[in-house]
Amino acid sequence: MPTESIKTKKSSTTNTCLHSSTFVSFLPLHSRMLRYLLVFFLLGLGTRVESHEESGHWSCESESEIRVETEFKPGVITLDGHADDWKDIDGSYFPLLPALDPDAENEFKGGKMSVKSVHDGRDIFFLLQVDGDYAYSKGESNKCPSVALMFQIGDSASYHDMGGCKEHSTSCTDKTCKGHEVDIMHFSIGSAIPGRLYGGNPLDNRDGNGGDRFGHLVDLYAWNPHCRYLDGIGPPGSANDSSAQNDWKGAWWHSSFTVHSGFVEDESPYADNGKKGTYFFEFSRSLRTMDHLQQVGT
Template sequence: MSIPPPLQLLLACLAVFSCRHFVASHQESGDWHCDPDDEARIAAEFRPGIVTLDGRADDWSNVDGFEFPLRPALDPDEDHQYKSGKMTVKALHDGKDVYFTLQVDGDYVYSKGDDHKCPSVALMFQIGDSATYHNMGGCKESSNTCNSTNCRGYEVDIMHFSIGNSIPGRLYGGNSVNSVGLVDMYSWNPHCRNIDASAPSGNDSTALNDWKGAWWHSSFSTHPGFIEDDSPYGSSAEKGIYYFEFSRPLRTTDLLQQDAQFSIGKSSKFSAAFWYPSDGNPWHGSAHYTISCDWIPMDVISGLTSQHKAASGNAASLFAFVLSTAAFCVSIFVAYMVSKNKSIPFTPIDDRL
């Protein structure tokens, strides 16, 4: 379905508005230094039919994830990390779509209509082989000169979700109408970002917002469902955990290097970011945290591998059961034979007289 040009322009403006602080936060100073955690890795296992995209975390309880410290994107110093807790990242796939959940400790803060006074999150994936985590792709061109020719190979895919205009538990994205707050972009560097379907040279109506997402906070007590009139949805400064849940097709119809493409049995490179308004102030550069100072590997595990592990585990359990049963029977037989051979024959008293 093609997107009308006026709507394309509206979505592009929303993307720019949502991310203007995102750009400003990448004005770096000084030398860049990075010491990533070599053990950090995410496995998206084949787990079909267990997740409902509603922002809640209950259906993720049996899925393994990785807990990351959150440190400022531009100064990944341990002393400056997010004080309220860490971010837990989990992923899975059902053979068609890939799912993510981000869980972050944080007091409930919400300002209706103001994205920068509400928590926000983003996911970023490598598209081009030369794309670096640092500088969101790392193309050296300026905002006036970057394009798909001279920045070829430096593309990164970005999904950014701001909750200031969204209702907890409701689904956003995935179409051209209610994508407000959830934006699908691509980038060559912090100053060369575009919403999918747009570019410096013009628009392309074949691109889509392929992401869907929802959010929740653990302090909420209303489960049937919120509506906009319920805002602010909970008590201010209530302690708890923010939950963000997303999905996207493993493969999209992208023809322009604007989406990362995931393959079962292969690894991809990704990162996640978190914005939080400190002390009631809008989020800015110092509140822009990330899970690592470099790409994190994400393995999309095949269903065959998962089933093979389960089958191997079942076979091992069955073999152990058979072996233990056989051992038990042998022990009974041996005990019987020993007791039979050591038995004392009966001798009548008359024979001894």
Template sequence: MDITPHSGISFSASDASAINFSLTTHKVHFDSTLVGDYKLLNFTWFEPPAPSQAPLASSPPMKAPTHRASPSSPSSTSNKGKHSNLILIFGIGTSLLITAIISVLIICSCAFRGRKSKASPKETAKPRLLLLLFVLSTVSIGWVNSHEESGKWSCESDSEIRVLAEFKPGLITLDGHVDDWEDIDGSEFSLLPALDPHAEHEYKGGKMNVKALHDGHDVYFLLQVDGEYAYSKGENTRCPSIALMFQIGEDATYHNMGGCKEGTDSCTSKTCKGHEVDIMHFSIGSAIPGRLYGGNPVDNSEGNGGDRFGHLVDVYAWTPHCRYLDGMGPSGNDSSAQNDWKGAWWHSSFSVHSGFVEEDSPYASGGQKGTYYFEFSRPLRTMDHIQQDVQFKIGESSKLSVAFWYPVDRNPWHGSGHYTINCDWVPLDISSGSSLLTKSAPGSSGGSTASVFALLLSVVSLCVSVFVGYRVIKPNSVPFTPMENL
């Protein structure tokens, strides 16, 4: 169509194009029964007036055709895109914030339940941790050695250290070697003199690492301590020696090996009832490295806790001067007793690992730097009927101490000259294999329900965020309706 402007009026190319576009979208229909013929004479183009400053009542919007874009469509589309992006960002940010809050609630809930589980009365019974103070007179259990303290007894115990015996079945071979203990965590202790537990007199060779575990039937111990190799066949006091002590009676104290007030002439199972302690003592002067010692058919048949082959003996005591082999005592012997302990020793300087015999003594050159390993086992429960053995129970704690004798500067040690891991009892926790999964404090079921609900809420919030994002991104197109159908 040719557009001829009226006098005094001119159109730019863009205006002409807009007029042409407008004309193509406007049609006039005539009823042929009423109008015969017609001729277009002229038409007038009106420019839209300038917008008024006052608000105008808006008329209902007309549906615009969508097959062509009007001149004003780019700016409106841009505004809608920006608005949609803002809604999308806001929706996603809100959902992420909700998810983060719920995750924090879940973590806090789990941590709270963990603290309540640790506070179980049986497992946190604060046993007073401190060092072993007992003296086995001569190493052949000669029962009268001096055990006098050099001054007033004082003790600063580390009450936070514990020894944990985890459930690890089928893991340990009792041979003195430590390869099978590599993955077991231990507790490290400074070794202080039993009668004068002060840091300035600490054992110079190094600290002692104590490891323990159980398999549901036996409990196992590994004690390792650095020290130059010292061995003299048949002379126990010129070789290292080790002992474990456990509380049996409820009144048995670490200090004074049970703490009974009776003297050597009056201490009996009646006068010292409640002060019993259980002792395992191993002197290696007659023991071949890597060989098993302790309970054996010969000594057990005689009904006592002795070991005539390697001097790994089972002892009980009420005081340092009232201690006896199991089955023996001031009131007579009991034939039902036996030695329930077994153990072996090793030193890291040994170059032979296939096994030693007695003719190989002294097994290595003296003075070599290295580490001593002492490995022991005993049933959790024994056949003791006369209160001479500690009885371990899975899921509960016992009280433990460890003593170590060493020929410092190659001088023979004496009975009361030993080092200990602490100046009071150390808690020994016999853990249950499923305690971390099944044992929980009261109210833990409510915590589990809360966790499940929180997880469900997280999933719902994630679904809502996805739905909001989809609705925002989805194109909001209007279907095209031809003018003829209006």
């Protein structure tokens, strides 16, 4: 079966939307560095969105000065949610604006999001960091922060509308929405213990899909917000890949925690809600996977 790799871009254009989701292309410093096109979401730290209706017209313009670079640094990163091993790696900073009402006055007041990335030739690593008062309610994901990464797959896929296919949820398939594919990693921390590794695991991967029954760090694809599916699962009429699996792993942490070694479930909520501090979300995935239909690149 053909393997799949993260797509590189020959164009030097950087597409950027500085909203609560940030659309960024990764550009190389030298021959060892990789180039990506990707979207960041940070949800749950600001005002909750109750409607899918947008407040008015807005656009997403290219800004060539916005760059996120991922450098070749093997053996540097341990995936545990801690930011200590990222201290010598430069990051890029983005304001967080509500995607449905992205006016400057609605910017998240806690500060900008920092994004860092490196690779070791086999895996790519990301650190997303943002200041925010601690909020955690075990098993209630809508009361906890969530974070996601979204990669462009199809040539016509857009930041706006999560791929931008105009089909309805009852008519979207890999044929009617061809070219609008985006790949998504979504981590909702309501059932995830800080410092523990979540994402791809033998049980869910055995079932041939991108789920995570333990910590809800899932691997998805979409054509628009109404047409989202776990990798390996799709609407009637779409070709599903039986080799699909969750290719992501990740962990989270908050600077208000008074221990460094980790927690057990009985210690939930791990800190007092409302404590000021910083959230850290750390992720990795292989540069090449077996999922050639629903993941990044070809």
